[in-house]
Amino acid sequence: MLFICYAxxxxxxxxxxxxxxxxxxxxxxxxKEENPSYDELKLWHEKSGLPLKKFFNTSxxxxxxxxxxxxxxxxxxxxxLRLLASDGMLVKRPLLIDDETVLVGFRQPEWEGALLKx
Numbered sequence: 001m002l003f004i005c006y007a008x009x010x011x012x013x014x015x016x017x018x019x020x021x022x023x024x025x026x027x028x029x030x031x032k033e034e035n036p037s038y039d040e041l042k043l044w045h046e047k048s049g050l051p052l053k054k055f056f057n058t059s060x061x062x063x064x065x066x067x068x069x070x071x072x073x074x075x076x077x078x079x080x081l082r083l084l085a086s087d088g089m090l091v092k093r094p095l096l097i098d099d100e101t102v103l104v105g106f107r108q109p110e111w112e113g114a115l116l117k118x
Contacts, residue, residue, distance in 0.1 A: 001026040004095040015106035024115055028081045035088035041081050048102035052080050055092055092109045
């Protein structure tokens with residue numbers, strides 16, 4: 001599993017602790033240093049079945065500074081993906097990806113349902 005996170009993000013820290021507690025192995029990738037590419041984001045968006053807006057860090061400073069709340073609705077999907085690929089701080093985190101799963105943000109019940117299939 002690929003775990004994309006931001007070291008100073010408290011939600012990412014909670015998600016990482018949860019993964020460790022549940023003995024789920026992952027490869028950690030820092031989002032600020034290794035921003036997801038356009039192709040990665042496009043693939044993950046398609047695989048997730050989520051609206052593209054869910055991939056935006058709507059509570060982040062950059063999102064607010066760029067006034068994206070008002071701009072996103074007028075943008076094409078390709079423009080939104082290119083924007084996400086331009087700066088990791090625009091991407092909602094953490095992201096957890098494997099062959100079957102794309103989880104955006106950390107909501108423990110959702111992660112339990114997707115990862116703890118007993």
